[in-house]
Amino acid sequence: MRDLQNMTVEVCLRRWPFVQQFFVEQSRAELLDTPDVELGAALDPFLLEALGVFIGTMEEFLGTSEEKVNRITIRGGRAKDGSEEKVRELTVRAGEVVCIVGPTGSGKSRLLADIEWVARGDTPTARHVLINDEVPDDRWRFSTEHKLVAQLSQNMNFVMDLTVQEFLALHAESRLATDQEEKIQRIWNWANELAGEPFSLETPVTSLSGGQSRALMIADTAVLSASPVVLIDEIENAGIDRQQALDILIRQEKIVLMATHDPILALMGDRRVIINGGAMVDVIEPSEKEKANLDELRAIDARLMGLRHRLRMGERLDEI
Amino acid sequence: MRFVTVSGPPSSGKTAVILKTVEHIQKQDLQVGVVKFDCLSTDDDELFRKHGIMVRKGLAGALCPDHYFVSNVEECVQWGLANDLDVLISESAGLCNRCSPHIREILAICVIDNLSGTGTPKKIGPMLKAADLVVITKGDIVSQAEREVFAARVHMVNTKARILHVNGITGQGSFELSTVWMGSEDTSTVEGKRLRFSMPAALCSYCLGETRIGSDFQMGNVRKMDLDLPTGEKTDGGPTDLKGGS
Numbered sequence: 001m002r003d004l005q006n007m008t009v010e011v012c013l014r015r016w017p018f019v020q021q022f023f024v025e026q027s028r029a030e031l032l033d034t035p036d037v038e039l040g041a042a043l044d045p046f047l048l049e050a051l052g053v054f055i056g057t058m059e060e061f062l063g064t065s066e067e068k069v070n071r072i073t074i075r076g077g078r079a080k081d082g083s084e085e086k087v088r089e090l091t092v093r094a095g096e097v098v099c100i101v102g103p104t105g106s107g108k109s110r111l112l113a114d115i116e117w118v119a120r121g122d123t124p125t126a127r128h129v130l131i132n133d134e135v136p137d138d139r140w141r142f143s144t145e146h147k148l149v150a151q152l153s154q155n156m157n158f159v160m161d162l163t164v165q166e167f168l169a170l171h172a173e174s175r176l177a178t179d180q181e182e183k184i185q186r187i188w189n190w191a192n193e194l195a196g197e198p199f200s201l202e203t204p205v206t207s208l209s210g211g212q213s214r215a216l217m218i219a220d221t222a223v224l225s226a227s228p229v230v231l232i233d234e235i236e237n238a239g240i241d242r243q244q245a246l247d248i249l250i251r252q253e254k255i256v257l258m259a260t261h262d263p264i265l266a267l268m269g270d271r272r273v274i275i276n277g278g279a280m281v282d283v284i285e286p287s288e289k290e291k292a293n294l295d296e297l298r299a300i301d302a303r304l305m306g307l308r309h310r311l312r313m314g315e316r317l318d319e320i
Numbered sequence: 321m322r323f324v325t326v327s328g329p330p331s332s333g334k335t336a337v338i339l340k341t342v343e344h345i346q347k348q349d350l351q352v353g354v355v356k357f358d359c360l361s362t363d364d365d366e367l368f369r370k371h372g373i374m375v376r377k378g379l380a381g382a383l384c385p386d387h388y389f390v391s392n393v394e395e396c397v398q399w400g401l402a403n404d405l406d407v408l409i410s411e412s413a414g415l416c417n418r419c420s421p422h423i424r425e426i427l428a429i430c431v432i433d434n435l436s437g438t439g440t441p442k443k444i445g446p447m448l449k450a451a452d453l454v455v456i457t458k459g460d461i462v463s464q465a466e467r468e469v470f471a472a473r474v475h476m477v478n479t480k481a482r483i484l485h486v487n488g489i490t491g492q493g494s495f496e497l498s499t500v501w502m503g504s505e506d507t508s509t510v511e512g513k514r515l516r517f518s519m520p521a522a523l524c525s526y527c528l529g530e531t532r533i534g535s536d537f538q539m540g541n542v543r544k545m546d547l548d549l550p551t552g553e554k555t556d557g558g559p560t561d562l563k564g565g566s
Contacts, residue, residue: 053479142482174472
């Protein structure tokens with residue numbers, strides 16, 4: 001193990017600049033003003049040990065963040081009734097959107113949980129999940145930086161009392177992101193493109209509209225989240241451009257899994273997995289006919305949106 | 321018998337997490353018991369009983385709840401063994417944020433929720449700092465970014481702990497937590513084991529029932545605050561903490 005005991009604060013900070021954050025978090029920021037003090041003298045044994053572990057995990061974090069997840073594979077296990085799962089193997093690649101459909105209680109959540117826990121035959125479904133065709137190790141299960149799945153759902157809200165700018169800066173900082181300013185700008189620009197109704201960097205996140213919140217969450221997850229898989233639980237069809245939202249995630253090479261029963265969203269996916277009785281029973285690609293219908297569905301949708309707009313403007317809907 | 325200590329601030333979701341996790345253990349036909357430590361009152365014992373879990377509650381009353389916990393924990397373990405439990409869980413709320421019930425060599429879980437604010441991991445001290453596994457709850461209602469920021473804050477305070485997200489309502493993550501519990505060491509006694517962190521030093525007149533206020537009535541381990549700060553120095557805590565201590 002590194003000899004931190006006899007290392008001065010200055011040497012430590014030069015070698016591992018992120019240690020500054022550690023001192024601040026541990027309420028020991030005053031150490032930054034005493035570069036010549038040895039760590040063994042400045043920190044109690046408990047903190048010194050914590051610092052050692054922190055440096056270790058941060059090195060791992062910074063070193064391996066380049067390792068890219070190109071595809072995940074789900075090997076079928078068994079259904080709720082114990083029979084063999086029909087779909088024996090499903091591979092989803094980076095930049096692909098797969099929809100998950102099935103009635104309530106059919107096992108959609110368990111499938112997503114299996115992916116998140118990188119199942120190794122040790123969950124109730126006995127499924128196996130592979131990352132880049134290999135059996136992954138434990139770090140995917142417990143570490144903050146290697147969390148496989150980021151989640152976006154309708155119930156999620158911002159709870160912090162911060163402006164958009166402060167909020168994104170906080171997230172970028174916790175991710176140790178490089179080019180923080182550029183990333184914040186990019187997220188904000190994208191979110192504004194998605195939302196339609198513009199908002200500024202000075203807007204408090206808690207005052208964003210539903211559509212703006214969704215837009216910001218999606219853009220932020222695309223740019224700043226380290227998780228290669230993004231799990232979406234419906235995207236409400238209000239105040240947000242859904243096709244563009246998916247495009248942003250695809251552009252960032254995310255593996256997108258989307259639980260939805262919205263026909264437009266479902267047809268936007270490259271494939272859809274059908275879940276029933278706790279098992280994947282089929283994987284289908286949208287047919288040519290379905291793709292043709294997508295245009296009609298969009299037209300119906302646009303008409304509804306038009307009516308919505310007219311209502312908002314105080315008009316009557318005698319003629320539709 | 322597996323023995324697990326679960327701690328966490330009030331209302332962080334300890335009971336809900338325990339109930340969801342125990343369901344998976346009961347499916348394996350194993351017997352689970354809970355000892356619930358609290359201060360003045362709790363109805364959670366009924367809740368546990370309803371779920372087929374053997375339960376004992378310990379109300380600390382006038383005593384420091386954590387001193388009360390450690391004075392009784394060996395008896396609780398023996399109670400669990402006498403009742404042929406496969407898994408025994410102690411649940412306590414670490415009420416003053418200074419204590420932690422965690423015992424060396426015994427799986428130590430801290431439950432903390434996403435809504436409690438990013439300053440919280442730093443504030444709650446030893447029960448988080450000394451835990452093996454930190455369970456973060458209420459992730460279904462905050463944004464992905466806030467979950468990541470919060471988990472990073474937990475990681476800063478306890479770099480060694482594994483972190484698991486569990487939803488106390490839907491049970492998401494509870495199966496995974498149950499596998500960690502079942503993978504812990506077999507325990508037949510905690511006699512002679514040590515707490516991971518010392519309990520607060522407290523032996524003053526108020527511990528002994530004094531109610532009057534004023535220096536004349538204060539004896540024993542009493543410490544006075546220094547209210548005069550050098551000019552320019554900001555106080556810690558408070559709303560500025562929300563911005564994240566940097």
